[in-house]
Amino acid sequence: QSVLTQPPSASGTPGQRVTISCSGSHSNVGSNAVNWYQQLPGTAPRLLSFANNQRPSGVPDRFSGSKSGTSASLAISGLQSEDEGDYYCAVWDDRLNHQVFGEGTKLTVL
Amino acid sequence: QVHLVESGGGVVQPGGSLRLSCAISGFTLDDFAMHWVRQAPGKGLEWLAVLSHDGVTTFHADSVKGRFAISRDTSENSLFLQATALGYEDTAVYFCARDYSGNGAFDIWGQGTMVTVSS
Numbered sequence: 001q002s003v004l005t006q007p008p009s010a011s012g013t014p015g016q017r018v019t020i021s022c023s024g025s026h027s028n029v030g031s032n033a034v035n036w037y038q039q040l041p042g043t044a045p046r047l048l049s050f051a052n053n054q055r056p057s058g059v060p061d062r063f064s065g066s067k068s069g070t071s072a073s074l075a076i077s078g079l080q081s082e083d084e085g086d087y088y089c090a091v092w093d094d095r096l097n098h099q100v101f102g103e104g105t106k107l108t109v110l
Numbered sequence: 111q112v113h114l115v116e117s118g119g120g121v122v123q124p125g126g127s128l129r130l131s132c133a134i135s136g137f138t139l140d141d142f143a144m145h146w147v148r149q150a151p152g153k154g155l156e157w158l159a160v161l162s163h164d165g166v167t168t169f170h171a172d173s174v175k176g177r178f179a180i181s182r183d184t185s186e187n188s189l190f191l192q193a194t195a196l197g198y199e200d201t202a203v204y205f206c207a208r209d210y211s212g213n214g215a216f217d218i219w220g221q222g223t224m225v226t227v228s229s
Contacts, residue, residue: 002154033213037155044205044222045147045155050215088155092214098169099145099157099214 003028004089004102011108017077020105022089024070028100032092034072036065039104040085048087049074081109112136112218114206119223126196126227132189132206132220139165139182139189143209145216146180146191148202148225156202159191160209174200196227 005023012018022034034052037045047056049065052072062078072089089102118130132144146158159170159180168180179192189206203222210217 033211033215035213035215037216039155044219045207045216046219047210047215047217050211050217051213056210056215056217086154090155090157090214090216096172098171099160101147101155101157104154 002103003093003096003100004091006087006089006102006105008103009106009108010087011110012076012079013110014079014081016079017075018079018107020074020076020087020089020107022072022074022102024072024091026070027095028070028091028093029067029072030070031094034065034067034089034091036063036072036074037088037090038063038083038085039088040082045088076107079109083107084109112208114208114218114220116204116206116220116223119204119225121226121228122196123229124197124227127192127194128196128225130191130193130204130206130223130225132191134187134189137208139163139184139187143212144180144182144189145207145209145214146178146189147205147207147216148200149205149222150199150202153202158204161189163212193225196225198227201225201227 036049207216208218
C-alpha cells in the first residue's frame with residue numbers, strides 16, 4: 001500500500017476535463033516536488049508533469065499539474081481516446097528516504 | 111539521441127541472482143542521477159533505487175535493501191542493478207530511468223527487462 005493515495009479509476013468523454021488527485025503527507029507531497037507519469041498499455045511510463053506544475057517539452061498543454069499543501073492533482077482537458085491508460089503521481093518521501101509512487105489511476109475515455 | 115536499453119533479465123530460480131544492465135547513450139552518467147523502477151505483472155510502479163550523479167550516494171527501497179545494489183561503470187556509461195536472494199515477489203519488468211531535475215522527475219525510461227522468478 002502506497003503512502004500516496006490516488007483514486008483507482010477515472011473516466012470521461014472526449015473533450016471533457018478530468019482531474020486525478022494524489023493525496024500524501026507532510027513528509028512527501030507537503031515537502032517535495034510532485035511528478036506525474038502516463039503509462040499507455042504495453043509501454044514504459046512517460047513524464048507528464050514535474051516540479052508540481054512544469055511540463056516537459058513535447059507534452060501537450062492539455063496536461064497540467066498542481067499542488068496545494070499535501071495534495072496534488074493532474075488535470076487533463078480536451079480528453080482524447082489516446083489518453084486512456086494509467087496515471088501515477090510520484091514524489092520523494094523524507095521520512096522513508098526514498099521515492100514513492102502512487103498506486104495509479106486507470107483513465108477510461110468513454 | 112538519448113536512449114536507455116536494459117538487459118540481463120530472464121528466468122531465475124528462487125534464491126538466485128541476476129545482474130541487470132542499463133546501457134546509456136546520448137548523455138553521460140556524471141550529469142544525472144539514475145534510478146531503477148519495477149512493475150510486477152498487472153501492478154503499479156515501484157521505485158527501487160537511486161544512484162547520485164557523482165556516483166557517491168545510493169538509496170534503496172526497504173523491499174530490496176540488503177538484497178539489491180545499484181552501481182555504475184562510467185567507462186561503459188552503464189548502470190547496473192545486482193539482484194540477489196530473489197523471491198517470487200521480485201517477478202516484474204525492471205526499468206532504468208534518468209532523473210532530469212534531481213527531484214525524481216524521470217524524463218527518459220528504457221523499455222524494461224523482464225525478470226521471472228520461478229522454480
